[in-house]
Amino acid sequence: MxxxxxxxxxxxxxxxxxxxxxQRRITQRLNLLAHDPRPQKALPLSGTLRGSWRLRIGNYxxxxxxxxxxxxxxxxxxxxxxxxxxxALRRRR
Numbered sequence: 341m342x343x344x345x346x347x348x349x350x351x352x353x354x355x356x357x358x359x360x361x362x363q364r365r366i367t368q369r370l371n372l373l374a375h376d377p378r379p380q381k382a383l384p385l386s387g388t389l390r391g392s393w394r395l396r397i398g399n400y401x402x403x404x405x406x407x408x409x410x411x412x413x414x415x416x417x418x419x420x421x422x423x424x425x426x427x428a429l430r431r432r433r
Contacts (some may be wrong), residue, residue: 342411343377345373347414349417350431374413383396400418
């Protein structure tokens with residue numbers, strides 16, 4: 341099954357704020373989620389973020405949710421690892 345990968349407005353804004361070379365690298369990894377939304381390096385999140393997944397891309401992280409019935413992967417946060425989880429928690433409250 342192939343999934344449709346999309347970004348929320350906030351995640352798109354996160355991505356556009358990064359340097360072009362980092363944007364390309366992250367975009368390439370996110371596009372791979374269309375074929376495998378649970379790659380080996382992805383981890384399910386717990387606690388308040390339960391139901392979401394985290395993908396590590398070097399020093400950057402992307403959080404997303406998988407909707408099996410709709411066949412979609414929605415990325416809702418992208419950022420540097422240093423403040424990523426604090427921002428992710430703010431967005432999910």
